[in-house]
Amino acid sequence: MTGTAPLGPGPLLVDAHVHIYPRFDRAAFLDAAAANVRRAAAARGLDPDTPGWLLLTETAADHAFAELAEQAATETGPGGWRLRPTGDPLCLLAHRDGQAPLGLLAGRQIVTEGGLEVLALGTGATFPDGGTLADALARVAAAGALAVLPWGFGKWLGARGARVRAAVARAAPGTLFLGDNGGRAGPRPRLLAEAEAAGRVVLPGSDPLPLPGQETRAGGFGFVLDAALDPDRPGASLKARLAALATSPPVYGRTTGALPFAGNQIRMQLRKHGISP
Incomplete structure (x- = not known):
């Protein structure tokens, strides 16, 4: 990969809650994520080639990272994107001329009893839902x-x-984060401020939904991390940087407005009842 790469020296623009659903066109997804990162960099007065990182949070039914890793083995990718493996099996680097460089970190989402979700950032393991x-x-x-x-x-x-x-109160420092969500509307949830007051760190992310058009949201909401990553072990390096955070990093991007939020909630309810939105 030539030119700038998603390894730094920093800052990095990081979206900590990213889904790549089967219905998403992969080229459109990467194009939109890179464009969103460029817009965020411009809004903050950063270099237009500021790297973006997408921290994947795949459901038990989704395996986009594995599919992209197969393409990266030959340094090819969708729609003119070049995907490159690293010495870290949990990371892929993506580049396309004229676009912001991107890093992708493997990860999972677990849905527990009652619908509460847990994100597992930086892992190739799979987890059962429930429990x-x-x-x-x-x-x-x-x-x-x-x-x-x-x-x-x-x-x-x-x-x-x-x-x-209760989970936040029990967790040791650096072992549990809270996640803000670019798909919400209205004021920031009070629990985020409560957690920060107790010394916890909030990692924002876009959280695309499994709906038409949502592939354009990745990279649009996240945080700024002033860090350079180890080129040999970028995933481990990124995880270590996050675990060492003492305070929540600066947020970039905006959350969804009230009307789009309401529309998305209606479409998700229709989807749950088997009605294609």
């Missing part, structure tokens, strides 16, 4: 991944919110 929140967090820790509790509409209220607060 308790505590069980999921223990499995993520055993896999050596970074655990994130992402915001979800209505999921941090009542008894479920109490379980999230």
Whole structure:
């Protein structure tokens, strides 16, 4: 790969909650992510070639990283993108002329009892859905991944919110993060501020939905990380940088407005009932 690469020297623009669903056109996904990163760099007065990192949070049914890794073995990719493997099996580097360079880090999403989600950043392991929140967090820790509790509409209220607060209170520093979500509307959830006051770190991400048009959202909401990564072990390096954060990094991008948010929620309900949106 020539030119700038997603390894630094920094800053990096990081989206910590990324899905690549089977319905997403891979070239359109990468094009949009790179364009979103370029816009974010411009908005913050950064170099237009500021690298972007997409931290994948694939469901148990999705295997986009593995598919892209097969293409990277021959340094090819969709739509003119060049994918390159690294010495770290959890990382791929992506480049296309005229676009912001991108790094992709493997990871998973676990849905626990009651619908609470846990993100496992930086792992090639797979995890079963179901079970308790505590069980999921223990499995993520055993896999050596970074655990994130992402915001979800209505999921941090009542008894479920109490379980999230209890998990945050029990966790040792640097072992559990909270996740803000670019798909939300309205004010920032209060629990994020509470967690930060208790010394926890919030890692924002875009969280694309499995809906038409959502492939354009990746890279559009995240955080700024002033770090250079080890070219031999970029995934481990990135995870170490995140684990060492003492405070939440600066946020870039905007959350979804009220009307798009409401429309997406309606389309997701239709999808759950077998009606194609």
